[in-house]
Amino acid sequence: MPKLTHVQLKVPYLILxxxxxxxxxxxxGFGIVQWRPDLVAGQLRFxxxxxxxGVPDMTVQEAVEAGVKSLIIGVAxxxxxxxxxxxxxxxxxxxxxxxxxxxxxxxxxxxxxxxAAAKSSGARLIDVRNPPVNLPVGxxxxxxxxxxxxxxxxxxxxxxxxxxxxxxxxxxxxxxSTFRATGQTGIMLAGEGIPIDAVVADFISGAAELxxxxxxxDHWDVIEGQGSxxxxxxxxxxxxxxxxxxxxxxxxxxxxxxxxxxxxxxxPLPSVQECIDQHVLAGSRTNPDIRCVGISVNTSQLPADxxxxxxxxxxxxxxLPCVDPLIDGxxxxxxxxxxxxxxx
Amino acid sequence: MPKLTHVQLKVPYLILxxxxxxxxxxxxGFGIVQWRPDLVAGQLRFxxxxxxxGVPDMTVQEAVEAGVKSLIIGVAxxxxxxxxxxxxxxxxxxxxxxxxxxxxxxxxxxxxxxxAAAKSSGARLIDVRNPPVNLPVGxxxxxxxxxxxxxxxxxxxxxxxxxxxxxxxxxxxxxxSTFRATGQTGIMLAGEGIPIDAVVADFISGAAELxxxxxxxDHWDVIEGQGSxxxxxxxxxxxxxxxxxxxxxxxxxxxxxxxxxxxxxxxPLPSVQECIDQHVLAGSRTNPDIRCVGISVNTSQLPADxxxxxxxxxxxxxxLPCVDPLIDGxxxxxxxxxxxxxxx
Numbered sequence: 077m078p079k080l081t082h083v084q085l086k087v088p089y090l091i092l093x094x095x096x097x098x099x100x101x102x103x104x105g106f107g108i109v110q111w112r113p114d115l116v117a118g119q120l121r122f123x124x125x126x127x128x129x130g131v132p133d134m135t136v137q138e139a140v141e142a143g144v145k146s147l148i149i150g151v152a153x154x155x156x157x158x159x160x161x162x163x164x165x166x167x168x169x170x171x172x173x174x175x176x177x178x179x180x181x182x183x184x185x186x187x188x189x190x191x192a193a194a195k196s197s198g199a200r201l202i203d204v205r206n207p208p209v210n211l212p213v214g215x216x217x218x219x220x221x222x223x224x225x226x227x228x229x230x231x232x233x234x235x236x237x238x239x240x241x242x243x244x245x246x247x248x249x250x251x252x253s254t255f256r257a258t259g260q261t262g263i264m265l266a267g268e269g270i271p272i273d274a275v276v277a278d279f280i281s282g283a284a285e286l287x288x289x290x291x292x293x294d295h296w297d298v299i300e301g302q303g304s305x306x307x308x309x310x311x312x313x314x315x316x317x318x319x320x321x322x323x324x325x326x327x328x329x330x331x332x333x334x335x336x337x338x339x340x341x342x343x344p345l346p347s348v349q350e351c352i353d354q355h356v357l358a359g360s361r362t363n364p365d366i367r368c369v370g371i372s373v374n375t376s377q378l379p380a381d382x383x384x385x386x387x388x389x390x391x392x393x394x395x396l397p398c399v400d401p402l403i404d405g406x407x408x409x410x411x412x413x414x415x416x417x418x419x420x
Numbered sequence: 421m422p423k424l425t426h427v428q429l430k431v432p433y434l435i436l437x438x439x440x441x442x443x444x445x446x447x448x449g450f451g452i453v454q455w456r457p458d459l460v461a462g463q464l465r466f467x468x469x470x471x472x473x474g475v476p477d478m479t480v481q482e483a484v485e486a487g488v489k490s491l492i493i494g495v496a497x498x499x500x501x502x503x504x505x506x507x508x509x510x511x512x513x514x515x516x517x518x519x520x521x522x523x524x525x526x527x528x529x530x531x532x533x534x535x536a537a538a539k540s541s542g543a544r545l546i547d548v549r550n551p552p553v554n555l556p557v558g559x560x561x562x563x564x565x566x567x568x569x570x571x572x573x574x575x576x577x578x579x580x581x582x583x584x585x586x587x588x589x590x591x592x593x594x595x596x597s598t599f600r601a602t603g604q605t606g607i608m609l610a611g612e613g614i615p616i617d618a619v620v621a622d623f624i625s626g627a628a629e630l631x632x633x634x635x636x637x638d639h640w641d642v643i644e645g646q647g648s649x650x651x652x653x654x655x656x657x658x659x660x661x662x663x664x665x666x667x668x669x670x671x672x673x674x675x676x677x678x679x680x681x682x683x684x685x686x687x688p689l690p691s692v693q694e695c696i697d698q699h700v701l702a703g704s705r706t707n708p709d710i711r712c713v714g715i716s717v718n719t720s721q722l723p724a725d726x727x728x729x730x731x732x733x734x735x736x737x738x739x740l741p742c743v744d745p746l747i748d749g750x751x752x753x754x755x756x757x758x759x760x761x762x763x764x
Contacts, residue, residue, distance in 0.1 A: 155557055156622075181622065213499055216652025216684055277624050278500075278525065278617040280656040305659075308560025308706055312624040312660025319655050340560055343705075357698065361687075362652050 078208035086145035088117040105150025107261040156181035173197040179204040179260025214281030221291030225323035226301035235301035238372040243298040245406040253296040284320025370409030422552035430489035432461040449494025451605040500525035517541040523548040523604025558625030565635030569667035570645035579645035582716040587642040589750040628664025677721040714753030
């Protein structure tokens with residue numbers, strides 16, 4: 077059996093977000109700053125950048141002086157390429173001895189100037205989106221242990237954050253659980269996983285099966301989601317991950333004010349209920365007991381005084397605990413899970 | 421924009437099926453013999469082989485003497501590898517100057533002895549399952565022209581055959597149509613296409629969009645299907661292909677006597693109606709007008725006197741034309757399509 081993708085990064089990090097104008101596509105950077113602020117020394121932004129991760133601005137030179145060991149490319153734009161103008165900076169960082177860490181679809185080895193710069197200093201080029209070879213086809217055979225998968229009405233809507241927050245909340249109440257990474261940022265945080273959107277299409281569910289192997293009956297794998305069943309670009313990844321994960325439970329991730337697929341504005345977001353129903357329908361193929369156990373909503377764009385009414389209304393409508401994980405945490409969802417799946 | 425995968429094979433062919441015991445997994449060989457018998461000189465079987473494609477048996481030496489130019493690996497087993505014992509024969513063929521044509525997930529270049537043998541004779545090593553690089557992410561933007569996609573209750577259930585037969589029937593009535601290949605055998609037959617199950621997962625629907633580009637309003641792309649939405653191993657490929665194809669219409673392919681997913685016997689086949697309903701539900705995301713226009717059934721395992729009752733019953737139940745394309749042709753489905761989509 078192939079092993080998962082493993083990465084071991086040298087700390088601390090400088091995170092490159094350049095002139096990225098939309099925080100949605102700087103989610104790698106934001107994810108690392110949110111979950112491992114202790115490892116982040118600074119951010120590298122270009123003049124005119126409109127987003128700010130709230131950590132010190134640094135040039136490559138300043139980072140070297142501050143003892144930074146890795147430059148992490150902190151963006152994930154549609155199509156997965158970085159603008160040409162960024163490569164000079166990346167090359168400088170490699171020449172200065174910083175490991176370059178990248179989770180996009182291309183490989184760093186495709187850029188000869190960066191390869192040469194890294195060679196001259198001994199820096200490492202680390203491609204995180206590098207799935208294992210010889211992946212198996214999914215078997216669909218039931219595995220032991222319990223699984224909860226994050227799914228979403230869209231991409232970049234809080235699935236990774238929700239998984240990390242839910243895993244933390246579970247462990248805080250003494251449950252046995254493991255965060256399972258399926259994307260670049262999740263793998264950087266966890267140190268292992270499989271970048272599920274980078275595997276060859278025939279092996280999506282097979283890779284998903286490897287990510288959450290057999291486990292103790294009361295153990296929960298909290299699986300990071302990818303894409304959306306409703307996404308015109310990425311739905312295949314989402315369905316393969318759903319079938320391969322065989323989740324007993326799923327948490328639906330949503331944004332209270334988003335009305336269309338981000339970057340695909342001609343596609344309206346599905347309703348929360350529609351999204352729950354289609355996940356139950358599709359997911360029941362490999363786990364007939366699948367159910368939605370909670371809704372995790374980004375309410376940051378709602379007026380503060382509408383937030384709790386919104387969540388209460390959604391909870392009333394669906395009969396499920398609804399939280400903004402950044403504000404409320406995931407405790408309410410964990411309590412619901414404990415009631416539904418009492419420890420044996 | 422990347423171009424499709426193109427292949428140009430030298431004729432005639434010798435088709436290697438070795439000791440494959442299950443015709444389901446020799447579908448590449450059977451597909452070529454069925455659709456281009458004029459190009460096939462013979463089959464290469466090992467002693468004890470239980471299947472027969474009905475063409476002359478030949479050794480490599482006999483094939484050379486008969487003027488054969490290409491050895492086609494005619495099998496597609498689960499997981500996509502050929503048994504170790506076959507490689508001596510493949511090496512012999514390459515050394516004798518036959519091009520080696522392979523549509524499996526590995527690359528011929530990974531086998532040094534075959535590479536050396538081909539080099540010594542000047543033979544070509546042709547990997548058909550070789551998707552274009554730099555594929556785009558699917559846009560979901562509506563394209564002009566009409567599309568009909570083959571879908572199935574399972575893999576290896578007649579989707580390619582049905583697409584070829586439907587395309588032929590359309591052209592025979594004077595309609596404008598094109599067969600669009602999404603798999604290895606289809607690409608060998610058509611000379612171009614994209615092996616959709618071999619693309620990186622994030623680009624499945626983007627590849628599907630390339631396969632059936634904008635066209636005249638009355639032109640039909642007849643798109644080869646892959647996998648099944650209900651398949652625990654391959655469903656992601658099927659959903660991405662469905663979303664990227666944006667089909668106006670689909671033909672459901674089924675086998676009258678199959679009760680479980682072939683090779684995944686713990687998974688029962690979905691019912692025909694369930695399969696239609698879930699394709700309409702999922703497919704309506706990128707084409708709200710999607711509908712099922714017919715059912716193409718392999719009835720070869722039914723007793724001859726039950727065949728027409730079976731098809732009539734299914735037609736009654738679903739309100740759709742039901743044919744065994746090998747026996748009845750696809751004329752009834754074409755007539756239904758012409759009624760539903762009158763020429764402007």
